[in-house]
Amino acid sequence: MTGAALPSPIDRLAERYRTDGARAVCRLTGRHLADRYRDERARLRWKWAKQVAREPIAEPSLIRIDPNDVDHVLAHYPSGVDGHYPLGVFGGPWDRDRTRIDALAVYRALHVHFGQDVPWVETDGYRRARRRIENGGTGWKGAETVAELDERCAETDRLYESIRDEGYRSQADLDAAVRAGETVPSHGTSTQDPRVPDELKLAIGRNGVPIRAAGGKHRLAIARLLDCEAIPAAVIVRHSRWEAIRAEVATANSLEGLSDRARIHLDHPDLRELVPGSWVNGR
Numbered sequence: 330m331t332g333a334a335l336p337s338p339i340d341r342l343a344e345r346y347r348t349d350g351a352r353a354v355c356r357l358t359g360r361h362l363a364d365r366y367r368d369e370r371a372r373l374r375w376k377w378a379k380q381v382a383r384e385p386i387a388e389p390s391l392i393r394i395d396p397n398d399v400d401h402v403l404a405h406y407p408s409g410v411d412g413h414y415p416l417g418v419f420g421g422p423w424d425r426d427r428t429r430i431d432a433l434a435v436y437r438a439l440h441v442h443f444g445q446d447v448p449w450v451e452t453d454g455y456r457r458a459r460r461r462i463e464n465g466g467t468g469w470k471g472a473e474t475v476a477e478l479d480e481r482c483a484e485t486d487r488l489y490e491s492i493r494d495e496g497y498r499s500q501a502d503l504d505a506a507v508r509a510g511e512t513v514p515s516h517g518t519s520t521q522d523p524r525v526p527d528e529l530k531l532a533i534g535r536n537g538v539p540i541r542a543a544g545g546k547h548r549l550a551i552a553r554l555l556d557c558e559a560i561p562a563a564v565i566v567r568h569s570r571w572e573a574i575r576a577e578v579a580t581a582n583s584l585e586g587l588s589d590r591a592r593i594h595l596d597h598p599d600l601r602e603l604v605p606g607s608w609v610n611g612r
């Protein structure tokens with residue numbers, strides 16, 4: 330016996346029309362077309378950027394960053410080969426294709442649930458995720474059933490409580506805790522590139538703006554809500570203009586020899602390892 334066919338996009342629109350009316354269908358269609366255009370534009374920009382990549386990043390940099398400084402997520406990030414991230418330094422406008430994190434449905438749901446004590450089932454994010462599941466899609470973190478969606482919410486509650494009560498711990502610290510027999514909250518299944526720590530993965534834009542590239546979306550949102558001072562993050566992509574600033578700092582013989590553009594970024598977390606302590610004290 331074969332399973333029932335999944336509803337087509339037309340069937341889903343028809344159902345939305347029956348339940349919410351024509352105006353809701355128009356809004357949904359407009360958002361869908363805008364997302365498709367934005368994602369396709371970002372995909373093409375990344376395709377071009379990868380073709381003119383200046384140099385690879387041999388190993389990701391692990392830095393500590395204020396989560397409130399990560400205000401955006403990349404609109405599109407290309408998959409690598411065999412599950413590996415395309416680490417590198419890229420030129421072009423890819424860093425401008427980004428979305429504010431507080432515009433994401435998952436962030437708004439976490440903000441309403443934890444900040445205003447609203448049950449998950451009453452958040453718009455949960456309702457959208459449930460509707461996707463009922464229409465044959467998936468919800469948060471790949472949930473395929475409502476029961477799985479509810480378990481994802483419970484996992485997020487446990488993660489929030491852990492970070493609130495014990496602080497934000499790196500994956501290395503959590504791995505050590507597991508080896509010591511401690512039970513730690515799950516944050517989902519990792520398809521981790523072995524070269525890259527299983528932390529929030531960052532792209533650094535042309536002017537040093539940190540942008541969430543992959544991974545750690547829930548952890549980042551929770552860290553922002555709890556106003557954590559600093560969290561670990563792996564830098565996997567840099568804009569070529571930002572890399573030029575890093576090269577200038579790395580090769581300069583003195584603070585006076587730096588350009589104004591480089592000088593204003595000396596306290597940037599992605600430059601910290603390159604800046605001599607005497608420069609910071611002499612500013």
